[in-house]
Amino acid sequence: xxxxxxxxxxxxxxxxxxxxxxxxxxxxxxxxxxxxxxxxxxxxxxxxxxxxxxxxxxxxxxxxxxxxxxxxxxxxxxxxxxxxxxxxxxxxxxxxxxxxxxxxxxxxxxxxxxxxxxxxxxxxxxxxxxxxxxxxxxxxxxxxxxxxxxxxxxxxxxxxxxxxxxxxxxxxxxxxxxxxxxxxxxxxxxxxxxxxxxxxxxxxxxxxxxxxxxxxxxxxxxxxxxxxxxxxxxxxxxxxxxxxxxxxxxxxxxxxxxxxxxxxxxxxxxxxxxxxxxxxxxxxxxxxxxxxxxxxx
Amino acid sequence: xxxxxxxxxxxxxxxxxxxxxxxxxxxxxxxxxxxxxxxxxxxxxxxxxxxxxxxxxxxxxxxxxxxxxxxxxxxxxxxxxxxxxxxxxxxxxxxxxxxxxxxxxxxxxxxxxxxxxxxxxxxxxxxxxxxxxxxxxxxxxxxxxxxxxxxxxxxxxxxxxxxxxxxxxxxxxxxxxxxxxxxxxxxxxxxxxxxxxxxxxxxxxxxxxxxxxxxxxxxxxxxxxxxxxxxxxxxxxxxxxxxxxxxxxxxxxxxxxxxxxxxxxxxxxx
Numbered sequence: 237x238x239x240x241x242x243x244x245x246x247x248x249x250x251x252x253x254x255x256x257x258x259x260x261x262x263x264x265x266x267x268x269x270x271x272x273x274x275x276x277x278x279x280x281x282x283x284x285x286x287x288x289x290x291x292x293x294x295x296x297x298x299x300x301x302x303x304x305x306x307x308x309x310x311x312x313x314x315x316x317x318x319x320x321x322x323x324x325x326x327x328x329x330x331x332x333x334x335x336x337x338x339x340x341x342x343x344x345x346x347x348x349x350x351x352x353x354x355x356x357x358x359x360x361x362x363x364x365x366x367x368x369x370x371x372x373x374x375x376x377x378x379x380x381x382x383x384x385x386x387x388x389x390x391x392x393x394x395x396x397x398x399x400x401x402x403x404x405x406x407x408x409x410x411x412x413x414x415x416x417x418x419x420x421x422x423x424x425x426x427x428x429x430x431x432x433x434x435x436x437x438x439x440x441x442x443x444x445x446x447x448x449x450x451x452x453x454x455x456x457x458x459x460x461x462x463x464x465x466x467x468x469x470x471x472x473x474x475x476x477x478x479x480x481x482x483x484x485x486x487x488x489x490x491x492x493x494x495x496x497x498x499x500x501x502x503x504x505x506x507x508x509x510x511x512x513x514x515x516x517x518x519x520x521x522x523x524x525x526x527x528x529x530x531x532x533x
Numbered sequence: 534x535x536x537x538x539x540x541x542x543x544x545x546x547x548x549x550x551x552x553x554x555x556x557x558x559x560x561x562x563x564x565x566x567x568x569x570x571x572x573x574x575x576x577x578x579x580x581x582x583x584x585x586x587x588x589x590x591x592x593x594x595x596x597x598x599x600x601x602x603x604x605x606x607x608x609x610x611x612x613x614x615x616x617x618x619x620x621x622x623x624x625x626x627x628x629x630x631x632x633x634x635x636x637x638x639x640x641x642x643x644x645x646x647x648x649x650x651x652x653x654x655x656x657x658x659x660x661x662x663x664x665x666x667x668x669x670x671x672x673x674x675x676x677x678x679x680x681x682x683x684x685x686x687x688x689x690x691x692x693x694x695x696x697x698x699x700x701x702x703x704x705x706x707x708x709x710x711x712x713x714x715x716x717x718x719x720x721x722x723x724x725x726x727x728x729x730x731x732x733x734x735x736x737x738x739x740x741x742x743x744x745x746x747x748x749x750x751x752x753x754x755x756x757x758x759x760x761x762x763x764x765x766x767x768x769x770x771x772x773x774x775x776x777x778x779x780x781x782x783x784x785x786x787x788x789x790x791x792x793x794x795x796x797x798x799x800x801x802x803x
Contacts, residue, residue, distance in 0.1 A: 261630030
């Protein structure tokens with residue numbers, strides 16, 4: 237891609253140049269890579285190691301007692317289950333809504349489509365803490381939504397604030413832009429001719445969707461799913477501000493265990509369990525991208 | 534498709550209305566609250582407007598200090614991240630060296646680690662090193678968040694500069710440094726600035742690092758917001774939100790001009 241295109245014949249000088257380039261390249265990337273190593277790899281490895289050290293009289297032994305304790309505690313397990321279920325529901329909903337918006341945008345033009353596109357990207361500019369607080373004010377009891385509904389004569393509003401629906405709405409809200417970005421990019425690669433040709437051959441809307449459009453965005457959808465999942469499963473601010481006091485999402489649970497209860501050992505076990513669960517999706521994300529990188533060459 | 538007859542796009546208008554309500558409604562209610570002096574149920578809008586709560590908030594040391602702390606932390610972390618990441622981005626885009634693809638990839642792969650769980654592990658390590666509750670402890674963790682923005686966007690920016698321009702500079706006898714300063718840097722600058730702003734804003738509002746590494750000694754603006762949001766007086770948190778977010782929103786809008794949607798998507802490997 238870059239200086240490999242040197243003409244042959246200057247081999248000696250070129251080799252020294254290459255060596256210099258190699259060293260310069262490695263030196264320039266060393267610092268940020270070192271940061272990843274020191275702040276991701278080392279703490280993770282040390283944390284996993286710690287969780288298998290079980291205190292006994294006069295020292296520690298290696299064992300799984302801490303994990304047994306976690307899974308024997310019904311409240312911990314309930315939190316884990318709650319986290320997984322609502323993470324999945326939020327991911328799927330965000331993707332479904334984004335897919336709907338992207339499909340609409342693919343087949344529309346004009347001012348309305350431009351405005352819808354802009355609105356769908358708006359959450360990119362709104363940090364989690366701002367939208368969480370804003371949703372408290374908007375969805376909460378006597379909030380703007382309730383006031384608006386009552387203006388048009390709809391009474392009996394029951395707020396989702398402090399129920400599992402609260403953080404769910406927050407997660408979906410936050411996670412519309414990324415899938416819209418990647419799906420619209422994918423859909424724009426399908427030519428109008430291909431769709432018209434399919435239509436002329438008698439294909440219905442669903443067939444066009446499943447056999448022409450979705451295959452184009454298949455990979456983007458998977459990557460978006462993984463990224464949303466990884467963001468939501470470890471979220472703190474959204475469930476802390478919008479969710480019920482119990483059960484807790486794992487982020488809130490870990491923070492309380494570490495910060496309020498001062499039990500770093502238990503917090504580490506919770507964190508490792510969360511990491512292991514995420515690594516299934518994370519590994520899949522990495523594999524999908526590696527395949528893409530190879531495919532791109 | 535273009536041949537279709539024009540009719541009133543009912544579906545489009547319905548989607549637009551629903552999305553306006555969902556996307557703008559929450560933020561709008563915070564903005565109204567920030568300028569409301571009296572807003573009691575069941576009035577649709579405040580019965581008394583004013584800047585009363587702005588004066589109250591701006592007159593408090595307990596408000597100003599966390600804001601200054603946040604600005605200091607974020608500036609230091611983002612600048613240090615830029616200093617180590619931008620040269621690395623240049624290397625990824627322009628130089629050949631062993632492990633280049635693997636290293637570059639490891640910066641995307643870092644997205645695959647759930648951040649909060651990772652911060653728990655860092656907090657435990659820092660606890661043993663007495664770094665919890667210190668300025669530099671928070672800075673180092675915030676740098677990690679910045680790195681993820683500051684490798685990908687700048688690498689893409691350096692790559693998009695046609696090498697022919699630089700080669701022309703070399704052919705005219707310019708040194709490496711001169712070519713970099715005179716040709717490469719000016720072209721990459723808008724994207725570099727955009728990556729700086731993106732990282733800056735995302736760190737400024739980051740709750741997780743401050744909560745797990747900084748608290749309780751270090752109180753940042755997001756932590757203040759978190760504690761204010763539980764207060765009975767709604768306006769306090771609303772004022773803080775509007776005061777900090779609106780300038781950031783304007784900054785982010787500026788950067789959008791220098792970054793394509795595709796560029797953002799690529800940063801996530803999508």
